[in-house]
Structure formats: C-alpha cells, structure tokens
Amino acid sequence: MNALTSLLDGFGTALTPINLLWAAIGVLLGTAIGVLPGIGPAMAVALLLPVTYGLEPIGAFIMFAGIYYGAMFGGSTTSILLNTPGESAAVVAAMEGNPMAKSGRGAQALAAAAIGHFAGGMVGTVLLVALAPAVAGLAVDIGAPDYFAIMVLAFIAVTSVLGSSRIRGLASLLIGLTIGLVGLDRMTGQQRLTFGSLQLADGIDVVIVAVGLFAIGEALWVAAHLRRGPPEPIPVGLPWLSRGDVRRTWKSWARGPFIGFPFGAIPAGGAEIPTFLSYVTEKRLSRHQEEWGKGAIEGVAGPESAASASAAGTLVTMLTLGLPTTAVAAVMLAAFQQYGIQPGPLLFEREPDLVWGLIASLFVGMVLLLALNLPLAPVWAKLLRIPRPYLYAGILFFASIGAYAVGGEVIDLVILLIIGLIGFGMRRYGLPVLPAIVAVILGPAAEQQLRRALQISDGSVSGLVGTPFSVTVYAVIVLLLAWPLLKKAVTRRRAEH
Amino acid sequence: MTTPTTGLPPEPAGRRSWLRDHSELGVCVMLLVLGALVLTDALTMDVDLTQRGPVGPRTVPVVVGAGLLVVAVLLAVDVVRGGRGRAETGEDVDLSEPADWRTVLLLTGVFLGSAVLIEPLGFPVSGALLFWGAAFALGSRRFDRDPLIAATVSLVAHTVFDNLLGVPLPGGPLMGVL
Incomplete structure (x- = not known):
C-alpha cells in the first residue's frame, strides 16, 4: 500500500472524536508535566504507563506521542523562564531564551520556541512518513543474527556515545541486563535469579523498572538536594512575534529539522547533540552577532525546531526496528510490550491502523500544540510556582499507583522502592540511567535472538556474522569503540606537528 | 565527567575523609556483590536436561556476572586514580549543600x-x-x-x-x- 493512502487512512483513525480527545489530553498533560520542574518527558510517559491497562493501544499511543512532544516544549518553557534546564535537551533553550526573557522579550522567546516546535515537528513527521515504510521494507528480511547485531549496537551506542564516562555507562548497562535476567528463562523455563520466589518467577515488570528508575529515583535524588527557595520564574504575557522577528527566524525554523531528524534516528542521545549543533550553526549564520549571549531569537528558534524534529527521528527507529534511541522511546517501547505488540519491520504490515493512526495523530498533535500553547503560556508559567513538597509528593504518589496497578501486589511496591534507591545511587554517582532502561527492555529480546541465531548455525559463532547486514553493523560498532582511540591518535599527531 | 583531583597527599588522620572522598568505591562493592550473585546463581543452575541448542540459559548470566566483576574492578581503578561520577543536576537540585x-x-x-x-x-x-x-x-x-x-x-x-x-x-x- 502506498504511504499516502495509508496516511489518509491514518487520519481517518486520528480524527475520530475519541482519538482527538486523547491527542488533546496528551498534548496538554505533556506540556503541563514538562513545565513542572523535575519531570522530564521520560518520567511523564513512565508515570502514565498504568493507563495502558485500561486504554485501547491506539488511544494510548496517540496520547503518549502528544505527551512526548508536549513535554519537550514544556521543558523549553521552563528553561526560558527559569534558566535552570531540567533535561539536557533544554539546556540550549536557556542560553538565548533566558536572556530574552530577562530583557522583557519572554513572549517572543516562547513564540519562537512554540513555532519552532511546530515547524520541526511537521517537517520531522513528513520525513517520518517518507522514510519509515522504506526502512521497514528494507528491514523486513533481517533475521536473528541481524537483530542481535542491532541490539548490540544499541547497547554500545547508549553506553559509549552518551555520557562522559564509558565505564559508568557500562556499569549501568550491566545493572539493567541483570534486572532483565530475573525470572523464568524464556526458552527453557529455568529459574534465574528468582531465589525460589514465585513473584520473581514472572520477572520484574518493565513498568516497575521504568517508574522506579525515572520517578522514584529522581524524586529521592531531588529530595536529598532540594533547593531552598526555588528560583523565581520571570512573568510572561501572551507569546507573539513582530514581522521583523519572523523575518529573522524563519530560516532557523527551516534549518533545525534537518539537523534534528537524523540525530534522533540514531542512538546518539536524542535532542542533546542536535540542539547544540543547531545553536552553533545559527550563531555562525546570524547577521546579529552582537546579540548572541544576550538574547538572539535565532538561538531559540533553530534548536527548538531541531529538538522537535529529533523526536520524529526517534520514532522512525523505534517503529521500524524496535530500537529505542532515547529514554522516552525506551519507555514507549515498554508500553508496546504491555500490549504484546512488537515494534519492528513487521509492525507496518501487522498493525497498519495503529502505526498510521499514530503518525497522523502526530500532525494533529502538532497543530493542537501550537493552538493551545500560544494562548496558554501564562498559565504554564504559573505552574512553575507549585510548592515543591506537593510536586515531589505527587510524583511518589503516582509512581505507587503505577507499580500497584501492574498486578495488584504489595511486593511490587517494595521492588519499586528498591529500584528507586538504585536510581538514586546512580544519579549520585553519575551512572547514566538510559543504558539501564534500554538493557532491561532489550536485554531479554537480545538473548533470545542470540540463542536463536546460534541454534540455526548449530552453535557456530560464524552464524552471528553470516549476513552482510550484521557484518556492517559490527563494523559500525568497532568504529564506535575505536573512536576515542582514533581521536587521541589524531590529536597527538597534530600536537607533534 | 571524570575530573582528576589535584594530588593532595592523604592526611595522617584522614582515613575517614579519604573514604568519604572515595565513597564511590561503594558502587564498586555493590557491583562486585551483584556480579558474584549473578555468577553463583548461573553456575548452580541445573541445566543438563533442559538445554536446547548450543547456548543454554546459563551463558548470558555468566557473561553478565563476569562483566559486572570486571566493571567493578575497572571502576575502582578509575575512582582511586581520581575519576568521579558527575552527580546529576536539575531544576530543583542544589548540589552545593550536602545530601539531606x-x-x-x-x-x-x-x-x-x-x-x-x-x-x-x-x-x-x-x-x-x-x-x-x-x-x-x-x-x-x-x-x-x-x-x-x-x-x-x-x-x-x-x-x-x-x-x-x-x-x-x-x-x-x-x-x-x-
């Protein structure tokens, strides 16, 4: 089927009143949660995972997509008005946005960010429509050895590209793999790390791990270092742009997606790198060099557009290969697993209604985001004044609902707390959380593919590198691993000259 | 970020402060314990009858357990050499005060x-x-x-x-x- 006709069918799904409602709820909830300090998009989706027990998959994913985009925009709002970015992707928004807000141009900064998100999301989703079926088509024939290779690539990429210490990333990855091992072995039914407990035989539910690492871990970490007297947000009116502002920013909005989208699609940390690259690009191209650092509007417009497009890129990889490249995608993948749906090349054939409904809802969500966020900006700004005890008490409260909802077991709450304490320790000692959650979600699947591949090759390791695809992937992995050594060699040679 | 600390000589009465400075070694201990646990569990597993195919239910846990032990040692080396994990920042996080x-x-x-x-x-x-x-x-x-x-x-x-x-x-x- 042609992508365009499928997309039109998707709009048929997305525009039903009930799905429109989910999209609107997702966008509003996502923005509100994103604005709230201390809650990023990943925690927002993790806390809302329990709704998957009561909702149809299409409605749930439409809502999650709305939350993803909404929370990213909300995070930038916080950055601009408070100058204390919560997640790394919003750091760049603070660099020019906060000086703008301080000098009374907060309304313009928010407008540039909102329209940037709209433009980036639109272009990114168009690229998603154009590319995803093709990628899925290419990937349809890949077998167990190829899947295993891609998953190893994901593990290596999240541990070595992101974060600054590889050894700490690796520690986090292994912790995640260990959590994923708990339970009955899927192929032989052997008990692993269950210590004879019946509850552990089912394994630790991904929802509990995600909520524990992202919500409980974060809440406890903030509680240990709660800022006395939270920063005062800068008051702001309705966002608007003058004609001169638009003339300065439209090119930045247009350039952003082409930086953001490719980075979102590869496992390189989502929006963090592209927002920074976009910032540097805009700075180089700007005719108003004197304004940079004091509030140049291009420095808000470009990166925000790149951030939004990177979310679309993330979805390409997640939907077509089943690989999460960001924490949000990892948690969304957990939601797919809750429904027993396996994202991957076959998803477009098996669940066309779901996929195309989801993609169409991205366009709908983008329009809603723009239409709602411009008028609601002053309301969002008020959310920044929420008393912190209530905020973090609320996070713990909703986290406990999430864990209890998994199976109605008190023991799940205890496991949740233990994983939360692990998450606390990881934040304290700089172990990144992303490798752990990716390992919990992909680890069991990777083991299955490995064993399947070796069964086919009758135990010969050569079965793992038997296809051109897997060989290519392993070559990329070697490059990734060798990169720091290569870089060192190059700089040393330069220094010698 | 692993920021190398300037090589201060350990104070005579500074064993406690040395431990406090190197509290990250606790992470290494946890990883060691976890690795030992995973390895023991894997090696005491009874697999002969249930094994189908060349890689049994034991292989991956053995690799993960061994990996945990190796990482624990490597991390310990990094910490003793002055490497430090960077504590996470956030909107409401004030790292200038000690943990509450x-x-x-x-x-x-x-x-x-x-x-x-x-x-x-x-x-x-x-x-x-x-x-x-x-x-x-x-x-x-x-x-x-x-x-x-x-x-x-x-x-x-x-x-x-x-x-x-x-x-x-x-x-x-x-x-x-x-």
Missing part, C-alpha cells in the same frame, strides 16, 4: 508504610497518607491545607483510575462506607 539523608530516609519510610497499609486500609487512605507524609518529609508544614490536598488527590486519583480507566485499586473499608 533525613528527608530520603523519611520518604523511604513513608513509602514503605503506605505499601503496608494499602491492602488493609484501601488505596484512598494509604495514598492520602503517602502524599501527606511525603509532603511533610519534604518540609511542608501546613497542617490545615496539606491533609486536605492529600485526601482530594487520593480520592480523585482513585476515582479516575479505578472507575474511568479500569485500573483496579483497592477501595478499602472507607469506599465501602461511602
């Missing part, structure tokens, strides 16, 4: 308490206690407002999840009365 352990312990206790109470008292009550207790632990002392907010949040959440979203939460004796 009292709050963390209180929150942990409140959370465990509400977990114990959820079945006998029902979610609306245990949830409200969790919210209020957590807010109290985090420094909120509005005795007129806090319990009211906690009760409202808990009742609304119970209604939304239990009735609207179909996520069953125990009502407890209170919902039986209402």
